[in-house]
Amino acid sequence: MRWLFIKDLQILRRSPLLTALLVIYPIAIAVLIGFALSRGPAKPRVAFLNEIPQGTPLVISGHQLDITGARGELCSRLDCVDVSNEEQARQMVQSGDALAALILPKDFIQDIESLASLTPSQPTVRVLVNEEDPVKASLVDDRINTLITQANLRLSKKVTRLAANYLTLLLRGGHLSLLGQTLNILGLQNTQQILEAIQPELPKDSPFAGSLQRVITFARLARQNLDLANPLLSSIAHPIQVKKDVVSGSPPSLDAFAIAVAATVTLMFATVLLVAGALALEREENAFTRLTRGLVSKWALLTEKVGLGVALSLVVTLLMLAGLSLFVHIDWGRFPLILAAVVAGGAAFAAFGAAIGAAAREVRVSSLLAFMISLPVAFVSLVESGTVSPGLYDVIKVVRALFPFDAALDAMSGALDAAGPALGTPVLHLAILVIAYGALARIALRRFA
Amino acid sequence: MIGQEVSGEIVIETRGLAKAFGDRHALRGVSFGAQRGELLAVIGPNGAGKTTLLSILAGIRKPDSGSVSRPPGEIGWVPQQAALYRRLTVAENLRLFARLEKVPDMDAAVEGMLAQTALTERRDDRAGTLSSGNQQRINIAIGLLARPAVLLLDEPSAGLDPRQRERLWDFVLALAGGGTTVIFSTHDLAEAERYGRRLLVLADGENLFDGTPPDLHAAVPESGARDFEQAFVAFLRERGH
Numbered sequence: 001m002r003w004l005f006i007k008d009l010q011i012l013r014r015s016p017l018l019t020a021l022l023v024i025y026p027i028a029i030a031v032l033i034g035f036a037l038s039r040g041p042a043k044p045r046v047a048f049l050n051e052i053p054q055g056t057p058l059v060i061s062g063h064q065l066d067i068t069g070a071r072g073e074l075c076s077r078l079d080c081v082d083v084s085n086e087e088q089a090r091q092m093v094q095s096g097d098a099l100a101a102l103i104l105p106k107d108f109i110q111d112i113e114s115l116a117s118l119t120p121s122q123p124t125v126r127v128l129v130n131e132e133d134p135v136k137a138s139l140v141d142d143r144i145n146t147l148i149t150q151a152n153l154r155l156s157k158k159v160t161r162l163a164a165n166y167l168t169l170l171l172r173g174g175h176l177s178l179l180g181q182t183l184n185i186l187g188l189q190n191t192q193q194i195l196e197a198i199q200p201e202l203p204k205d206s207p208f209a210g211s212l213q214r215v216i217t218f219a220r221l222a223r224q225n226l227d228l229a230n231p232l233l234s235s236i237a238h239p240i241q242v243k244k245d246v247v248s249g250s251p252p253s254l255d256a257f258a259i260a261v262a263a264t265v266t267l268m269f270a271t272v273l274l275v276a277g278a279l280a281l282e283r284e285e286n287a288f289t290r291l292t293r294g295l296v297s298k299w300a301l302l303t304e305k306v307g308l309g310v311a312l313s314l315v316v317t318l319l320m321l322a323g324l325s326l327f328v329h330i331d332w333g334r335f336p337l338i339l340a341a342v343v344a345g346g347a348a349f350a351a352f353g354a355a356i357g358a359a360a361r362e363v364r365v366s367s368l369l370a371f372m373i374s375l376p377v378a379f380v381s382l383v384e385s386g387t388v389s390p391g392l393y394d395v396i397k398v399v400r401a402l403f404p405f406d407a408a409l410d411a412m413s414g415a416l417d418a419a420g421p422a423l424g425t426p427v428l429h430l431a432i433l434v435i436a437y438g439a440l441a442r443i444a445l446r447r448f449a
Numbered sequence: 450m451i452g453q454e455v456s457g458e459i460v461i462e463t464r465g466l467a468k469a470f471g472d473r474h475a476l477r478g479v480s481f482g483a484q485r486g487e488l489l490a491v492i493g494p495n496g497a498g499k500t501t502l503l504s505i506l507a508g509i510r511k512p513d514s515g516s517v518s519r520p521p522g523e524i525g526w527v528p529q530q531a532a533l534y535r536r537l538t539v540a541e542n543l544r545l546f547a548r549l550e551k552v553p554d555m556d557a558a559v560e561g562m563l564a565q566t567a568l569t570e571r572r573d574d575r576a577g578t579l580s581s582g583n584q585q586r587i588n589i590a591i592g593l594l595a596r597p598a599v600l601l602l603d604e605p606s607a608g609l610d611p612r613q614r615e616r617l618w619d620f621v622l623a624l625a626g627g628g629t630t631v632i633f634s635t636h637d638l639a640e641a642e643r644y645g646r647r648l649l650v651l652a653d654g655e656n657l658f659d660g661t662p663p664d665l666h667a668a669v670p671e672s673g674a675r676d677f678e679q680a681f682v683a684f685l686r687e688r689g690h
Contacts, residue, residue: 010541289528289532293526
């Protein structure tokens with residue numbers, strides 16, 4: 001078996017293009033995936049046209065609001081490119097330079113201010129989008145909706161706070177500035193106190209005693225009930241509050257997860273392709289029959305191929321992790337766990353590759369088959385619960401259990417980050433898959449010669 | 450026909466070999482023996498069972514019934530298509546199989562085979578860069594590494610040009626001259642007549658004839674066959690094939 005292993009390494013050495021492809025391609029893919037996951041989406045580029053005349057204040061019921069702060073907040077979430085007119089905004093969207101254009105019309109401030117008047121008119125923001133691409137269209141819709149919701153929330157908070165101030169004034173009394181004049185508001189609290197002070201002074205048989213008592217009772221009840229209005233208005237400003245309880249799972253950091261995905265994708269492609277191809281090559285070179293005629297048992301041949309896959313997995317994955325550690329932190333103190341995860345994952349992928357190679361029997365077919373099976377399985381394994389229907393997710397869970405990607409990803413996540421899943425279960429899962437795919441490969445070898 | 454030294458000692462023998470693949474009978478009760486240093490040609494039409502017979506003799510397939518009495522030690526087996534690694538050099542191929550065969554003096558065995566196949570100068574060339582004739586010589590050399598008493602060759606000259614064939618048969622004759630029993634299958638009747646000391650004619654899995662080429666001629670005296678090929682066809686026709 002040792003000599004077969006050395007022979008395979010010699011063949012790899014003699015196939016520099018194949019070796020380079022096996023090593024560089026998965027690493028390139030893995031690094032791309034890793035950074036895509038860890039960096040998250042970039043800020044969408046949006047053309048921003050402000051048609052509001054410069055210096056126009058936003059005043060609601062006598063209170064001036066900070067419109068420049070709102071613009072700053074908006075552009076902290078988007079990559080705003082200021083444009084001077086609508087035509088320029090339209091061109092940017094059409095050419096794809098901007099994902100969308102956001103236009104604040106010149107009467108936008110007046111419309112907002114009218115919300116606090118008796119004749120409100122709804123403020124409208126114009127959005128220009130290019131919907132040639134459905135994914136882009138969906139992204140723009142989501143981002144704009146989120147931003148508008150947040151702007152509405154900010155505005156409603158301001159209006160609610162003003163309304164609460166008026167209520168407080170009505171309740172407790174105070175001064176109100178209106179049209180350049182300062183008005184003194186008595187307030188319900190003071191009204192009740194004044195009436196209660198007058199009440200004992202009235203003769204017992206006064207015809208006004210009953211009426212006075214009714215007014216005092218009204219003032220007290222109104223004050224008590226208006227006291228409840230403030231928290232009610234506050235709850236309208238924040239109708240829904242989020243309280244998050246984690247019922248299962250302790251996710252590793254996004255960086256660790258991205259590295260685990262990258263490492264597992266690397267493991268999968270390098271190992272499955274190599275082992276499937278190496279086994280099919282034994283048949284293409286007509287050597288299989290000669291070897292298994294008594295020189296090497298079929299099980300030994302499979303074990304050698306799995307060993308080759310594990311060796312390559314270690315080299316490629318550790319190289320990739322070393323490269324990634326230049327960009328992101330990798331806890332090398334967990335090296336024994338990383339080693340265990342790579343060996344377990346590599347062995348399972350190698351056994352899977354052996355089954356493909358034995359079934360395909362030709363190098364080209366086995367490579368094609370390896371890609372056709374591995375890619376969808378990897379994508380399916382990254383689908384999260386709740387993002388698809390429960391029935392479909394049940395099917396996905398079965399697919400995940402049958403293929404090594406999910407277990408290898410769990411093992412790698414657990415190995416890279418203490419917050420990740422425990423290593424025991426995925427390693428056991430991978431060991432079972434090694435046996436199962438080894439047995440399938442051995443069965444397929446019956447018709448291999 | 451070229452004569453060889455044959456010892457008279459039976460080194461490999463079969464009794465009543467039968468093998469079926471589903472409903473198709475590849476072999477039906479084939480029995481024969483081969484002596485040390487004998488060159489035995491297995492001929493027959495397509496689907497006669499030649500390759501099945503050789504693969505059972507080599508131990509690759511198991512017969513459904515019947516038995517094979519093999520000599521102690523290895524039987525060398527050379528498949529029709531060269532079974533070697535084309536990305537390894539000639540010497541690396543020989544060394545690999547010598548190691549797997551657990552040949553005691555590997556270096557001597559490899560050097561011996563390189564000399565015997567006249568490939569010493571091309572020892573460091575990748576096997577894939579050699580002509581099909583030279584690849585076939587490596588193929589045979591690999592089969593001979595363990596110094597087997599019996600060498601099985603499945604269509605050894607298929608795909609070779611006349612000059613390559615000539616060199617191949619010179620090599621095989623030298624082996625037989627050295628005491629190796631060579632059993633080969635072929636479609637080429639001229640080759641069978643020229644090099645086969647004995648012929649085994651298979652048709653539909655049956656062993657129809659076991660004797661020398663002149664015996665086959667003699668078996669169809671009324672056919673008026675002018676050459677061996679005509680005699681062979683007449684023989685098969687006479688036997689209902």
